[in-house]
Amino acid sequence: MKDELIERLANIEHNRWAHWQKYLHSCCIKNEDGSLTIPKDKVDRWENQIKTKYCALSEKEKDSDREQVANTINAIKSYYQNSKPLGIIIAGFGAIGKTYLGEKYANMIDMESGNFRYLNDGFASMPIEKRKGTKLREPNPEWPQNYISQILEARNYYDFVLTSMHSELINFLEENDLPYILVFPEQGLEEEYAKRCYERGNNKIFTEHMISNIKKWAEEKIPFMHPKELILLKKDEYLEDVLKQRNLI
Numbered sequence: 001m002k003d004e005l006i007e008r009l010a011n012i013e014h015n016r017w018a019h020w021q022k023y024l025h026s027c028c029i030k031n032e033d034g035s036l037t038i039p040k041d042k043v044d045r046w047e048n049q050i051k052t053k054y055c056a057l058s059e060k061e062k063d064s065d066r067e068q069v070a071n072t073i074n075a076i077k078s079y080y081q082n083s084k085p086l087g088i089i090i091a092g093f094g095a096i097g098k099t100y101l102g103e104k105y106a107n108m109i110d111m112e113s114g115n116f117r118y119l120n121d122g123f124a125s126m127p128i129e130k131r132k133g134t135k136l137r138e139p140n141p142e143w144p145q146n147y148i149s150q151i152l153e154a155r156n157y158y159d160f161v162l163t164s165m166h167s168e169l170i171n172f173l174e175e176n177d178l179p180y181i182l183v184f185p186e187q188g189l190e191e192e193y194a195k196r197c198y199e200r201g202n203n204k205i206f207t208e209h210m211i212s213n214i215k216k217w218a219e220e221k222i223p224f225m226h227p228k229e230l231i232l233l234k235k236d237e238y239l240e241d242v243l244k245q246r247n248l249i
Helices: 003-027 040-051 059-082 098-104 145-154 167-175 190-200 204-220 239-245
Strands: 088-092 108-110 160-163 180-185 229-233
Touching (some): 003 059, 088 167, 098 108, 098 160, 098 239, 145 167, 180 204, 229 239
Parallel strands (some): 088 160, 108 160, 180 229
16 A cells, blocks of 8 residues: 555544544543543443444444544545556666657656766766766765665656666565566667667767677576566667557657
């Protein structure tokens, strides 16, 4: 059950309890030491109600219980009628078009991991793709918690949250039973993806490292992941293409 719904129901329960306590105190005799004494007629009445099963209560007494249940049901209905479904996390390999989608569609956000994994001090004027593979960037000590928290927050505002495939993120998602879609290229597309990297401004160090991961991750990483769906991109195919094929955009 969602934390927000629990809080709403807990608020109703507290108000119900506070209302009862206020009524109970009003029925009591206040003693000099501040303690309260419940009159005998109230004790007899409430003890009798405690022993009585719901089906044997009077209609008036049942109405009191029904009113409390109705408040809870209305709160649950309101929550599910007004709650927007959380955005879908799409963890994808590099150069599949995540940045392009984040810029094109208002209901998508590209969570560029480099903005969270590194401090990027002194690199603000350098395009993001050119920063990748640069050895001078200082690691961010808040990684990966800063990345994960922003991804979870983004799900409240976007239909699709596009992320990297970093092990720290995937492990967190799976350990917490959070569904995600995994998008990865088919084998044999190294030349095509190298071209994509160079065209978007990546340097040789980053490009060669990323391309080497296509075969390596397909053999050592992908088989041990448990995504809601694994999408393998074909030649000349981008993330936008497969999302359109599934009528998601």
